[in-house]
Amino acid sequence: MTVTLAPPPERIDHPEVSGPPRRSAVSRLAGLLGSRLLQSFLVLVALFWLMPVFGLLISSLRSEVDNGDSGWWTIFTAPAQLTLDNYQQLLADSTVLSALWNTVLISVPATLLVVVISSLAAYALAWMDFRGRDWLMVGIVGMLVMPIQVALIPTAKLYGAVDIFGTLPGVILFHVAFGLPFGVFLLRNFFSGVPKDLLEAARMDGASEWVVFRRVIMPIGLPAIASLGIFQFLWVWNDLLVALVFAGTDNQPITVALQSQLRQFGSNIDMLAAGSFVSMLVPLAVFFSLQRFFVQGVLAGSTK
Structure with a gap:
């Protein structure tokens, strides 16, 4: 009996796996x-x-x-x-100190009102169904392109009729009115990116719309809300036009106080420089204290 042996299998040479090509020294x-x-x-x-x-x-x-x-x-x-003599003279001036305090009284309420109202309105426009929601959003987007100069004279007439012209509430209301369109537009786009399953799970557990907004939307939307707060605070703090038109002589902010000093004492650069630098410290402190949330809000949605 003859046994035929099968030939050995052919050797298959696998190509060596090489890494990325080495870059030359040049x-x-x-x-x-x-x-x-x-x-x-x-x-x-x-x-x-x-x-x-x-x-x-x-x-x-x-x-x-x-x-x-x-x-x-x-x-x-x-x-x-x-x-440091300029700063000593500046801080001893009651007019400048009063102007700084008026700026705080204008900026803080205008920022808080815009953040709160914009958050609630943005949640309603993003996750609540009601008649006219889309048209309302179109109107808000349209108000973004309205220049602020167009509303100065009509608003001044309205303030005169209701006797709030030249008061702090009048300045605050104007800033709130023109800050809301941007705030609603910004937060609505951010809130729309929240997963719908989170909201449905909260509603299935019996949570009301207020609880969903407070427990789900607010923690997730904190970066965007902080970004809006920074933007609004900087706009109001550095505003000159609205304060010149609507603020009175007794409640003028620091920008108007510095502008009046420039008009009366054109060569008083030492005091103007000191006042300008002091007015920069508060916005810088606010920005750096909320910088982490601001960066998160700017980068939100850039990665999946």
Whole structure:
């Protein structure tokens, strides 16, 4: 009996799995120089952007005589020019302190009212069905393009008729009215991205619309709400036009107080610089304290 042996199987050579192609030394050097050049360019842009702020700070720390004789950059060769007398005189001025307090009384209520009303309206427009909801949203978007100058004269006549012209409530109401369209539009788009299953699960557990808004929407929408608060506070704090028209002489904010000083004392750059820098500190403190939520609100929806 003959036994036939099968031939051995052919050897199959598998190609070696190679990693990504190695970059040459010239390519690595070009990439390194490119990133360094980009970083250097961004640093230069940041320095040029901050130079006016730095010049304002230095001018606020120099006397009126030094500011009139030379530029602020001379402090690098004569640092003895720096003094805190301007800030001492500014904080001793009751007009400036009153203007700062009026600015707080205007900015804080206008910001809180816009945030609260916009949050409630945005939730209703995003997750509640009612007649005319789409047309209402179209109207809100249309109000975004309305220039603020168009409403100054009609609003002034209305304020005169109801006797609130030249008062703090009148200024606050105007800021709230023109801040609501943007606030509702921003939060409505953010709230619409909340998963519907979360809301349905909460309703199945017996939660009312108020509980759903407070327990589900608010924690998720906190970054967007904080972003809206930052925007609104900065707009109201730095406003000049509305305050010039609707604020009285007894309740003018810091922007109007500084503008009146510029009109009366055009060469008083030391006091104006100190007042301007003090007025910048509060918005900067608000922004940096809420910066984490602001970044989250800006990046919301960019990734899945």
